[in-house]
Amino acid sequence: MLARFFLQAYACVxxxxxxxxxxxxxxxxxxxxxxxxxxxxxxRRSEIARQAAASRWSADLPQATHVGKIKVGDxxxxxxxxxxxxxxxTQSDMMRALGRARQAKxxxxxxxxxxxxxxxxxxxxxxxxxxxxEVTSSQIEFKLASGQKAYGYQAELLPEVCEVYxxxxxxxxxxxxxxxxxxxxxxxxxxxAKLGIVGLVDEATGYQYVRDKEALQKILDAYLRHxxxxxxxxxxxxxxRQIFRLRGWEWKGMRVNRPQVVAHYTKDLVYERLAPNILKxxxxxxxxxxxxxxxxxxxxLFTDDVGHPALAQHLHAVTVLMKGAQSWADFTRMIxxxxxxxxxxxxxxxxxxx
Numbered sequence: 001m002l003a004r005f006f007l008q009a010y011a012c013v014x015x016x017x018x019x020x021x022x023x024x025x026x027x028x029x030x031x032x033x034x035x036x037x038x039x040x041x042x043x044r045r046s047e048i049a050r051q052a053a054a055s056r057w058s059a060d061l062p063q064a065t066h067v068g069k070i071k072v073g074d075x076x077x078x079x080x081x082x083x084x085x086x087x088x089x090t091q092s093d094m095m096r097a098l099g100r101a102r103q104a105k106x107x108x109x110x111x112x113x114x115x116x117x118x119x120x121x122x123x124x125x126x127x128x129x130x131x132x133x134e135v136t137s138s139q140i141e142f143k144l145a146s147g148q149k150a151y152g153y154q155a156e157l158l159p160e161v162c163e164v165y166x167x168x169x170x171x172x173x174x175x176x177x178x179x180x181x182x183x184x185x186x187x188x189x190x191x192x193a194k195l196g197i198v199g200l201v202d203e204a205t206g207y208q209y210v211r212d213k214e215a216l217q218k219i220l221d222a223y224l225r226h227x228x229x230x231x232x233x234x235x236x237x238x239x240x241r242q243i244f245r246l247r248g249w250e251w252k253g254m255r256v257n258r259p260q261v262v263a264h265y266t267k268d269l270v271y272e273r274l275a276p277n278i279l280k281x282x283x284x285x286x287x288x289x290x291x292x293x294x295x296x297x298x299x300x301l302f303t304d305d306v307g308h309p310a311l312a313q314h315l316h317a318v319t320v321l322m323k324g325a326q327s328w329a330d331f332t333r334m335i336x337x338x339x340x341x342x343x344x345x346x347x348x349x350x351x352x353x354x
Contacts, residue, residue, distance in 0.1 A: 061143045062086070064150070068204030072097070073187040079155065079201045080142065087201040088140050088152035095119065098161065099184040117153065120164060124175060128167045133160055155197045162189040220281045223274075223307040228287065228296040234308065235266075235299070239315055242322035246331050271298065272341045274314050314339070 064080035071077075075097035078090040100119050116137050120129055137160075140152050162185035168174050169182040192200075202208040237254055243265055244251040271279040287295045302308045321338060325331035 061141050061149065064088075064142055064144050066205035066207040066210075067144065068201075068206065070200040070204045072191040072200070073184075075184075075188065077158075079204055080144075080150075080152070081201065081205050081207040082140075082142055086140070087155040087197075087207075088142065089155050089158060089201075091139065091151040091153060094153055094158060097158070097184065097188060099181045119181070120161060122175075122178070124173050124178075125164055125168055127173070128164045128171070130160075133157075133164075155201050158197060159189060159192050161185070162192075220275070220278060223278060223303060223310065224281060224285060224301045225303050225307075226285060226301075228300040229302075229304075231297065231300055234297075234302075234311060235315065236319070239319050239322075242319060246322060246325060246328040268341075269318050269335065270311070270314060273335075273339045274310060 062082040062084055065083050066081040067079070069076050069078050075093075077093040077097050080088050080090075082088060098119055116129065116133070117139065120133070120137065137153065137157050140154065141149060142152065143149055165174070165178070165182040165185040166189065169179075174182055199208075240254065240258065240262065241251050243262060249259070267279055271282060282298045282301055285301055286298060289295055299308075299311060302311055317339060318335065321334050322331055325334055
């Protein structure tokens with residue numbers, strides 16, 4: 001009863017101090033909350049306080065948008081891609097992959113003023129640590145989707161750390177208790193030589209699909225403008241003359257209307273082979289009238305610095321292949337090998353070599 005009296009008195013103090021009009025229901029909530037706090041053990045109250053502080057501090061941490069695990073040699077390492085595009089490996093798994101304890105021991109053998117992770121601060125390793133490593137080796141704090149704080153290092157740091165240990169071993173500078181780390185580094189570096197570390201992280205986390213989409217959009221934006229430019233002649237007469245020759249048609253010059261199928265050939269031979277998805281992007285960007293007819297030519301959407309030079313180079317290559325072909329079938333086989341459609345399967349030549 002006495003405890004309840006003091007809790008009620010405390011609620012009244014809060015009400016008077018802050019000038020808050022509190023109902024009996026409000027007062028009962030305050031009293032209930034205080035009573036709950038009183039019932040908690042000191043350890044539990046401390047734990048709740050730590051969780052609240054961690055939540056406040058983690059509000060500004062970068063978020064992991066994609067997470068996964070990569071396997072390099074015998075090591076399995078948790079990884080993530082952060083919202084700013086950085087690829088990170090978790091600290092604990094990276095330490096284990098290197099054959100190191102999570103915390104360094106024997107600080108008398110280490111240089112405490114070096115801005116490097118513990119696994120690079122041994123005095124005998126310092127001559128083999130490049131200066132630029134101090135930038136990429138900083139520990140990164142981030143938060144997972146659950147809100148939990150995590151620690152890691154940039155993924156690119158792993159192969160660089162391996163190089164440090166391998167160089168130190170070749171120079172005969174490793175201590176006996178560092179040899180097992182160098183052994184593990186040899187295994188890791190062989191695994192990483194086959195697959196890039198960034199690619200491994202992207203594949204493990206699923207970020208590769210976002211990356212590929214963004215990379216493709218950058219390519220298309222470099223090639224194409226969003227509005228039609230003034231018309232200019234871009235397709236040389238020779239390109240069409242060679243099509244007529246290979247199809248066995250009579251060439252009467254550019255002033256005579258070409259068969260409708262030639263427009264299909266142009267899309268097939270040029271736009272579908274120039275860059276990934278570029279024909280689809282062109283079709284979506286070109287303005288149309290009320291009847292759905294294009295208001296201009298597709299090539300009027302190409303940029304001057306990237307699109308038109310690439311188009312000119314491609315047209316030259318296609319024309320050279322046509323000049324060297326004896327028939328349309330011969331040319332089709334040649335262009336499918338030399339300049340395949342983006343995303344298409346390569347056509348194999350199954351003719352006998354004997």
